[in-house]
Amino acid sequence: MESTWRRAGLVLCLAAGSAAAQPAPDTQSLRRELDAMRAEYEQRIRALEERLRAAEQAAQSQQAPAQSQQAAPGAVVVPAVPAAVAVPAVPAPSPTPTARASPPPLLEASLILSGQYTHTSRDPADYRIRGFPLPPTAEIGPGTRGFSLAESELGLTANIDPWFRGFAAIAFTPDNQVSVEEAYVQTTSLGQGLTLKAGRFFSSVGYLNAQHAHTWDFVDAPLAYQAMLGRQFGDDGVQLAWLAPTDQFFEIRAELGRGRSFPGTDTNRNGAGMAAVSAHSGGDIGDSHSWRAGLSFLRARADNQDLAAFDSVGNPITNAFTGNTRVWVADAVWKWAPNGNPSRQNFKLQAEYLYSTRDGSVVVDTTGLASPGNFRASQSGWYLQGLYQFMPRWRVGLRTERLNPGVPDYGANAGLVGLDSGNPTKQTLMLDWSPSEFSRWRLQAAQDRARPGDPDWQWTVQYQMSLGAHGAHSY
Amino acid sequence: MKQLLAAAVAALALAAAPAHAALKVLACEPEWGALAQELGGSLVDVSVATTSLQDPHQIQARPSLIARTRNADLVVCTGAELEAGWLPVLLQQSGNDRVQPGRAGNFAAADYVRKLEIPASLDRSQGDVHAAGNPHIQTDPRNIAAVATALATRLQQVDTAHAAQYGERAAAFQQKWQQAIARWNAQAVPLRGLPVASQHKGYVYLYDWLGMKEVVVLEPKPGVEPSAAHLQGVLAALKATPARMVLYSAYQDPRPSEWLGKNAGIPVVKIPFTVGGSDAAKDLFGLFDDTLARLLAAAGGK
Numbered sequence: 001m002e003s004t005w006r007r008a009g010l011v012l013c014l015a016a017g018s019a020a021a022q023p024a025p026d027t028q029s030l031r032r033e034l035d036a037m038r039a040e041y042e043q044r045i046r047a048l049e050e051r052l053r054a055a056e057q058a059a060q061s062q063q064a065p066a067q068s069q070q071a072a073p074g075a076v077v078v079p080a081v082p083a084a085v086a087v088p089a090v091p092a093p094s095p096t097p098t099a100r101a102s103p104p105p106l107l108e109a110s111l112i113l114s115g116q117y118t119h120t121s122r123d124p125a126d127y128r129i130r131g132f133p134l135p136p137t138a139e140i141g142p143g144t145r146g147f148s149l150a151e152s153e154l155g156l157t158a159n160i161d162p163w164f165r166g167f168a169a170i171a172f173t174p175d176n177q178v179s180v181e182e183a184y185v186q187t188t189s190l191g192q193g194l195t196l197k198a199g200r201f202f203s204s205v206g207y208l209n210a211q212h213a214h215t216w217d218f219v220d221a222p223l224a225y226q227a228m229l230g231r232q233f234g235d236d237g238v239q240l241a242w243l244a245p246t247d248q249f250f251e252i253r254a255e256l257g258r259g260r261s262f263p264g265t266d267t268n269r270n271g272a273g274m275a276a277v278s279a280h281s282g283g284d285i286g287d288s289h290s291w292r293a294g295l296s297f298l299r300a301r302a303d304n305q306d307l308a309a310f311d312s313v314g315n316p317i318t319n320a321f322t323g324n325t326r327v328w329v330a331d332a333v334w335k336w337a338p339n340g341n342p343s344r345q346n347f348k349l350q351a352e353y354l355y356s357t358r359d360g361s362v363v364v365d366t367t368g369l370a371s372p373g374n375f376r377a378s379q380s381g382w383y384l385q386g387l388y389q390f391m392p393r394w395r396v397g398l399r400t401e402r403l404n405p406g407v408p409d410y411g412a413n414a415g416l417v418g419l420d421s422g423n424p425t426k427q428t429l430m431l432d433w434s435p436s437e438f439s440r441w442r443l444q445a446a447q448d449r450a451r452p453g454d455p456d457w458q459w460t461v462q463y464q465m466s467l468g469a470h471g472a473h474s475y
Numbered sequence: 476m477k478q479l480l481a482a483a484v485a486a487l488a489l490a491a492a493p494a495h496a497a498l499k500v501l502a503c504e505p506e507w508g509a510l511a512q513e514l515g516g517s518l519v520d521v522s523v524a525t526t527s528l529q530d531p532h533q534i535q536a537r538p539s540l541i542a543r544t545r546n547a548d549l550v551v552c553t554g555a556e557l558e559a560g561w562l563p564v565l566l567q568q569s570g571n572d573r574v575q576p577g578r579a580g581n582f583a584a585a586d587y588v589r590k591l592e593i594p595a596s597l598d599r600s601q602g603d604v605h606a607a608g609n610p611h612i613q614t615d616p617r618n619i620a621a622v623a624t625a626l627a628t629r630l631q632q633v634d635t636a637h638a639a640q641y642g643e644r645a646a647a648f649q650q651k652w653q654q655a656i657a658r659w660n661a662q663a664v665p666l667r668g669l670p671v672a673s674q675h676k677g678y679v680y681l682y683d684w685l686g687m688k689e690v691v692v693l694e695p696k697p698g699v700e701p702s703a704a705h706l707q708g709v710l711a712a713l714k715a716t717p718a719r720m721v722l723y724s725a726y727q728d729p730r731p732s733e734w735l736g737k738n739a740g741i742p743v744v745k746i747p748f749t750v751g752g753s754d755a756a757k758d759l760f761g762l763f764d765d766t767l768a769r770l771l772a773a774a775g776g777k
Contacts, residue, residue, distance in 0.1 A: 162577065165567070186567070193545050193570035243545045243570045249538030251568075282538025287526060290537045335535070339528040342535065344728055392700045392728075436699060437560070438599060467599075470559040474568070475536050 107158045108469035112214045114150040116462040118142055122454065129450045130420035131405020132227040132379065133307040133319065135262055140226040142448075142458045149174045150462060151213055153181065155471065163189045169212065181212070181234065193243035202234045204241070204253040204278045205296035206352055207331035209233055215473055217348070217387050218430050219444045219460045223401050224381030227424075228327055228356045230262030233298065235274050249282040249292070263325035263356070264300030274300045278329075282475075287340045292475060293332040300325050302360070310418045311365065318367060319417070321375060323360010329353070333475075346389045353382040364413045374411035380404045381424075397430040403450075424450040440464045498634045501543050501574075503552035503562065504531050505750040506613040507584060507622075509759050511551055513648050514627050518637050522547075524565075527751035528726050531557055532698060536564035544569035547580070549633050551626065554583025555590065557610035579632050585610055587625040588618040591679050602696025613749060614681035616656050616763050623648060655760055662767050665774055670716065672709070672741075674701075674723035674732050677748065681766070690716045693723075693731045701731045713739050720744050720773040725752035742773035 118124075120142050127141030134140060143150075151174075157167040165188050169181040184199030202210045208225065209232055221231050237257025244250040259273020260266045267273065276299070282292030305321045330353045337346040355378070362375035383401035390396065403424040410417050426449060432442035441463050448456040497520040502508035508523035515521070524540050525531050531553070534540075544550065544565040552558050566575055573580035590608030597606050612618045627645035631638040667686040674693040682689055691712050693701045701709070713735075720742045723732040729745065736743035747756035747765055755765035 159576070188567075188575050189572040190570065191572035195568070195570045241568075241570065243541065243568065245546055247542060247546075249542040251541075280538075283542075284537065284539040287528075290535075290539065292538050335537075340526060341529045341533070341726060343530050343533045436599075436602075470556065472536065472560050472563040474564050475538060475541075 107156060110155040110466060110468040110471050112153040112155070112212075113465045113467065114152055114214060114463065115148065116150045116219065116460055117147050118145055119459040120145055120456055121458075122451065122456040127451065127456075128308065129223060129227045129403065129424050130422065130452050131424065132403065133309045133321075133408075134227065134230075135306050136308045136318070138226070138262060139231045141450075142220065142446075142456075142460070144174070150464075153212065153214065155469075157469075159188065160185065163187060193245060195241045195243075197239040197241070198237075200234060200236045201239065202232060203255055203257075203276050203298065204239065205229075205233065205276050205298050205327070206278075206329040206354070207292070207294070207333055207350060208352065209329075211474065214464050214466070217350075217385065217395075217397050218399055218428055219442065219462050222352070222381075222383035222385075222399070223403055223424055223426055223450060224352065224354045224383055227381060227403055228263070228354045228379065229298075233261065233263075235260050235264075237272065237274065249280070251280050253278050259300045259302075262305075263298075263302060263327065263358070265302040265305045267303040269303075274298070288338055289334065289336050290475075291332070291334045294330075296329040296331070298325075298327040298329070300327075304363075306366070307362075309364075312415060312418050314418055317365040317417075320363040320366045321358065321360060322362075323358060323375065325356060325358045327354060327356045329355075342389070344389075344392055348387040349385075350387075351382065351384040353380070355380045358408075362410065362413065364410070364416045369416065371413050371416060373413040375409065376411075377408035378406045380406070385428075393434050395430075395432050395434075397428075397432075399426075399428040399430070401426050401428075420452060422452065426450060438466045498630070498637075499546055499548045501547035501550045503550070503558050504613070505752075506619070506759065506762070507551040507553070507626075509750040509762075510619065510623055510626060511549075511630075513759065514623060514630060514641060514644050516640075516644055518634065518640060519630070527747065527749045527756075530726050532560060534558070534561045536561045536568070540565050541568045544574065545571050547571065547574050549580045549582060549629070550574040551582045551584065553585050553610050553612065555585035555607035555610035555612070556605040557585075579629065582626060582629050584618075584622040584626070585612055588612050588615075588621050591683060592676070602694075602698055609676060609679045611677045611748075612680055614678050614746075614766075615684040616652065616659060616759075617684060618680060619759060620649065620652055620656070623652065651760075655763065659763055659767055662771065666767075666770055669720075669774060670718045672713065672718040672721040672735065672739075674721070674727055677724055678722055678746065681746075685770075690718050693721070693735060700728070706731060706734055709735060710738050717741075720770070722746050724748035744769050744773045 124142050124145060128134070129140060152172045154170045154172070155168070157165070159165050164185050166185045168183040171179050171181045173179060180200055182201050184197050184201045186197045187195055190196060204210050208216065208221065209229060213232070225231055235255070235257035237255055239253055239255045241251060241253045255274070255276040256272040257274035258266065264273050276297065278294055278296035280292055280294030282290070284290045301324055303322050307319045307321055309317055309319045311317050331351070333348065333350040335346065335348045338344070358375065358377045360375055361372055364371045364373065381401065381403035383399055385397060385399035387395055387397040405420065405423070407419070426446060428444060428446040430442060430444045432440055434440040442461070444460045444462070446458040448458055498515065498518060500511045500515065500519045500521045502511055502521060502523045504525055505523050505527055508521050511519055512521050522543055524543070525534055552562060572578065575581060585607065590612070593608035594601070594606065623645060627641050630641045634641070663685045668688060670688045670690045672691045672693065673689055676692055676694070676697050678689070681687070691709050693706065693709055695701060695705045718739070718741060721732045721735050722744045723729055724746050725748050729743070732743050745753070746769065747753040747762055750756055750758060750762050752762070753765050755768070756762040
């Protein structure tokens with residue numbers, strides 16, 4: 001039918017064109033011809049419409065359910081319904097010519113390649129965050145000095161069937177280990193704003209936690225994340241998300257998990273070692289501003305969790321903590337882009353506050369004294385960061401952060417454990433250049449006062465490249 | 476007492492009646508929002524995810540957009556990977572099963588037109604190329620007509636109760652649209668064969684329709700901002716094969732085109748690119764009226 005219209009259009013066009021060029025009498029006869037043609041067409045169209053409508057009404061009852069299933073993803077959809085119902089047509093409508101490149105692959109793969117050069121003024125081997133006893137294996141601090149491969153990550157994603165979608169992120173660490181960062185299946189068809197996720201995934205608490213490291217605006221996670229969430233909290237479990245049916249964005253996510261990683265520990269038990277809930281809201285303010293803010297709560301259980309500490313005279317010891325950790329996170333992000341177009345200039349302000357309590361018992365110096373007793377601690381920390389893209393491809397960022405270790409209560413063991421004084425702080429300045437949305441080079445300088453004594457000056461040059469499928473990033 | 480009873484009955488009737496049960500349509504780009512409005516009239520409640528001043532490649536999956544996707548009955552987008560950086564997140568986080576890919580509530584306009592510039596090979600060293608072909612299909616009114624046919628069918632499918640009304644509105648729109656195309660075809664005769672420069676590879680369908688010739692593109696690779704050195708190269712290339720004007724879109728930084736226009740001595744044409752991209756481009760008709768008016772003014776002025 002399109003070609004018919006094109007023909008009709010051409011006739012009209014030619015007519016209009018020649019009409020303009022011809023003297024008046026010819027114009028009149030042409031116009032009469034045209035009017036006759038138009039009238040004839042309209043009559044035929046109306047007759048056809050009537051016939052089609054009748055046919056469609058008869059066919060509709062059995063066709064309707066079939067149609068809703070008909071459009072396969074990415075398929076060439078030539079409407080099976082008499083499209084002519086919508087459009088006046090003459091018989092023998094030609095199907096829409098649809099040229100298509102090779103269909104999208106069933107499994108989309110992306111590979112993130114990242115590497116860095118690090119220069120620090122103090123030895124990263126004895127890095128610690130004072131006042132925050134952490135497992136000896138905790139991923140904290142600037143990593144290794146010199147050249148190193150940063151975490152490279154393979155991402156695989158696809159719809160599994162009409163009901164499920166799957167995603168896996170496999171990380172290759174610099175020391176030749178492979179770890180499963182995330183591997184989960186997710187429903188796509190529950191409706192009612194509900195999505196259920198099962199498998200291994202990053203928790204939705206806070207703002208930064210659920211984001212993969214290559215999307216962070218700085219090389220490393222904030223100190224508060226390192227000290228209270230084990231850098232980034234991921235677990236094996238289930239998550240139910242519900243998005244409210246309101247114009248304002250309001251979402252609740254509830255999680256149950258194994259409690260596999262810090263602040264929990266992996267143990268042999270039935271039931272859940274971790275429970276978390278987060279609520280987020282957000283929206284736009286005009287065309288240029290948008291925001292999101294939320295409150296989250298995480299509870300994880302630890303059994304005999306090794307914690308690096310030191311005794312009252314400063315010798316390193318290992319304690320073992322058993323008990324519950326509760327972490328509250330308040331997060332907020334505000335973004336500005338002129339007219340909502342971030343490609344030239346944009347600004348992002350982001351802050352999170354974490355408050356953590358640990359409650360249970362601790363065995364002080366497991367290899368020596370092995371002295372059990374009660375333990376309580378309340379700790380907090382925050383960071384505030386601003387990112388400004390001042391011209392295409394170039395961004396500059398500043399992050400300031402501070403932790404408050406509080407005064408832990410070791411109960412009967414009070415005299416056996418050494419306590420740090422002072423609050424860890426860190427200031428970070430970052431400049432990055434992204435030749436395209438798939439590649440980024442970054443220079444970062446930080447003054448880190450997490451350890452007692454002189455500040456640690458940390459310099460990092462980093463690249464991050466994304467190969468393969470176009471990854472969509474969350475807000 | 477009687478009055479009170481009447482009021483109660485009225486209130487009950489009001490509560491029982493479906494509270495404005497318009498079909499909720501979320502359009503990714505303003506042109507599809509405008510088209511859905513033309514085809515749906517008061518039967519649809521259209522919301523548009525982007526404005527004419529935004530680059531549809533570069534949108535973020537903002538909370539407000541996730542909320543709107545949650546409540547949509549029909550999501551109308553260009554497809555062809557144009558929204559690859561943000562639409563998948565909206566769909567995944569919406570918890571809305573009706574608009575997932577493959578469902579009736581998910582409509583990709585590019586599936587219904589003949590696409591141009593489908594790359595023979597896919598290699599990112601060529602820039603941000605789209606495997607499915609150039610996605611900027613809305614600059615050819617013949618594509619709008621083809622999409623209108625498909626979209627009307629889809630509206631009938633999603634909102635079967637009003638199928639007849641969509642049919643009537645679509646027929647009326649097509650008639651007006653074909654008349655407009657005929658008018659535009661006649662107006663555009665002077666543009667045929669005109670050599671032009673473009674800032675982004677965004678007008679291949681416009682050129683295909685009007686028979687214009689793109690002799691040079693300012694972006695060194697699709698989606699990559701031209702550098703000063705690259706612009707010098709473009710200027711040198713124009714010495715050999717001159718262009719009559721340089722085109723850029725409303726959402727783009729005008730500076731590269733303005734620089735070239737000044738140094739090559741050719742008119743710079745700001746293309747509205749989509750509905751709302753200029754004061755005159757208030758709807759789809761205005762979009763093409765204004766696009767042609769601007770092109771003709773530039774072609775005639777030289």
